[in-house]
Amino acid sequence: MLIKHVVMSYRLTSLSSSNSHTLLNKAVLRRQLFLIRALAGDTELSNRKMAQQIEDVNAKVLEADAEHILRAITPSLDPNRHKGQAGKIAVVGGCREYTGAPYFSAISALKIGADLSHVFCTEDAAPVIKSYSPELIVHPVLQESYSVREEDKESISRKVLAEVDKWMERFDCLVVGPGLGRDPFLMECVSEIMKHAKDAKVPIVVDGDGLFLVTNCLDLVSDYPLAVLTPNVNEYKRLVQKVLKCEVNDEEAAEQLISLSKGIGGVTILRKGKFDFISDGTTVHSVSVYGSPRRCGGQGDILSGSVALFLSWARQYLSAADGNLNIKPVNPTVLGCIAGSVLMRKAASLAFCNKKRSTLTTDIIEYLGESLEDMAPANSYQDTN
Ligand SMILES: NC(=O)C1=CN([C@@H]2O[C@H](COP(=O)(O)OP(=O)(O)OC[C@H]3O[C@@H](n4cnc5c(N)ncnc54)[C@H](OP(=O)(O)O)[C@@H]3O)[C@@H](O)[C@H]2O)[C@@H](O)CC1
Numbered sequence: 359m360l361i362k363h364v365v366m367s368y369r370l371t372s373l374s375s376s377n378s379h380t381l382l383n384k385a386v387l388r389r390q391l392f393l394i395r396a397l398a399g400d401t402e403l404s405n406r407k408m409a410q411q412i413e414d415v416n417a418k419v420l421e422a423d424a425e426h427i428l429r430a431i432t433p434s435l436d437p438n439r440h441k442g443q444a445g446k447i448a449v450v451g452g453c454r455e456y457t458g459a460p461y462f463s464a465i466s467a468l469k470i471g472a473d474l475s476h477v478f479c480t481e482d483a484a485p486v487i488k489s490y491s492p493e494l495i496v497h498p499v500l501q502e503s504y505s506v507r508e509e510d511k512e513s514i515s516r517k518v519l520a521e522v523d524k525w526m527e528r529f530d531c532l533v534v535g536p537g538l539g540r541d542p543f544l545m546e547c548v549s550e551i552m553k554h555a556k557d558a559k560v561p562i563v564v565d566g567d568g569l570f571l572v573t574n575c576l577d578l579v580s581d582y583p584l585a586v587l588t589p590n591v592n593e594y595k596r597l598v599q600k601v602l603k604c605e606v607n608d609e610e611a612a613e614q615l616i617s618l619s620k621g622i623g624g625v626t627i628l629r630k631g632k633f634d635f636i637s638d639g640t641t642v643h644s645v646s647v648y649g650s651p652r653r654c655g656g657q658g659d660i661l662s663g664s665v666a667l668f669l670s671w672a673r674q675y676l677s678a679a680d681g682n683l684n685i686k687p688v689n690p691t692v693l694g695c696i697a698g699s700v701l702m703r704k705a706a707s708l709a710f711c712n713k714k715r716s717t718l719t720t721d722i723i724e725y726l727g728e729s730l731e732d733m734a735p736a737n738s739y740q741d742t743n
């Protein structure tokens with residue numbers, strides 16, 4: 359009877375599995391099914407095969423111990439530290455149409471605990487972004503085709519690059535794409551910025567229109583272990599089509615995510631959705647803590663700023679730990695994604711509890727601090743100092 363119930367649930371899950379959201383349920387049910395069959399002495403599958411399959415499922419998608427990871431990598435509030443040591447993040451994005459996205463990304467990094475947050479945007483977008491917050495350092499350096507004469511493009515491109523280069527090595531992480539737009543000249547300049555970031559070994563989180571750029575020019579990130587891609591449903595579909603030359607297959611979601619990451623030389627991919635799935639081409643980690651049912655625009659932008667900062671913190675943590683680690687995995691980009699995801703989802707959930715249908719991205723940002731405090735209290739650090 360129990361076997362029948364689990365088999366039925368598994369089939370229903372398979373049938374309804376038109377997207378990745380059922381992947382975790384399916385994995386759990388499959389595991390239950392194998393275990394129950396084993397207990398009932400079912401001869402349909404040999405024990406060895408069953409054990410192997412259980413291992414395969416377990417090995418493919420691991421629910422990350424996200425809160426533990428976040429706590430481990432969040433640095434203490436040490437009075438001996440100086441400005442900048444808790445993180446310097448730069449967002450490359452913001453154009454005539456989109457000024458909210460780079461603001462959300464950059465301010466989120468600050469609200470979580472970064473010391474400095476920069477935005478490199480177009481000249482038109484800069485005064486608008488500055489007016490949202492005096493906390494952000496805004497560089498009006500980028501230009502779109504409409505404001506540039508053909509004969510000036512080369513010199514302007516050089517100037518843009520020189521402006522960004524002055525700062526590049528000071529940044530702990532670059533977020534490329536929130537509200538960037540898709541202007542061809544702008545994209546050319548941003549490609550050069552990415553190449554320089556790669557040469558300087560600065561980690562890059564690619565989101566939004568940055569993913570549009572990267573999908574059309576994979577060389578910008580391929581084989582770069584410090585690159586993180588954070589695609590939403592559309593962006594993921596485009597990446598799969600381009601790299602794997604097929605459609606998204608949610609029956610084989612874990613395998614496909616691993617193949618996609620491997621196909622781009624092992625870059626870390628955070629596939630956003632009802633559950634977030636993260637892979638660097640080896641295993642897949644999921645973060646499924648409850649988020650918010652509101653799907654207002656801008657939540658991915660919060661995530662990009664959050665991932666960028668946690669990635670920087672994870673690198674600091676790993677280099678200070680000197681091999682004495684009590685967390686797994688040990689890839690800083692994966693750790694950054696896991697911590698960034700759990701914080702974003704907790705904040706969204708708290709914001710929704712309070713604001714219900716009127717929840718907006720700015721409300722979620724207001725709960726980043728409280729959510730972090732719940733998981734990694736600042737007091738306990740003060741007490742120990
Ligand atoms: N408050 C703000 O400032 C916010 C700003 N945001 C910013 O918006 C930008 C786009 O991100 P998004 O998430 O809307 O992209 P996505 O889901 O792939 O596209 C949806 C559909 O639109 C279309 N499309 C998009 N851009 C296009 C273009 N330039 N020209 C033509 N088509 C375009 C796209 O078409 P397709 O790409 O499939 O051809 C798809 O059908 C990005 O910079 C993001 O950071 C968001 O973060 C939200 C908050």
Ligand SMILES: Nc1ncnc2c1ncn2[C@@H]1O[C@H](COP(=O)(O)OP(=O)(O)OP(=O)(O)O)[C@@H](O)[C@H]1O
Pocket residue numbers: 566589590591630631632633634649650651653654655656657658659660661699702703
């Ligand atoms: N159905 C869902 N239920 C709960 N959380 C979700 C759901 N879909 C996405 N999220 C969460 O919302 C965050 C943003 O994901 P989303 O897919 O909205 O990104 P996006 O489309 O790039 O957003 P943006 O509007 O900023 O561009 C992620 O952290 C993800 O975990």
Ligand SMILES: [Mg+2]
Pocket residue numbers: 565566590658659
């Ligand atoms: Mg987005």
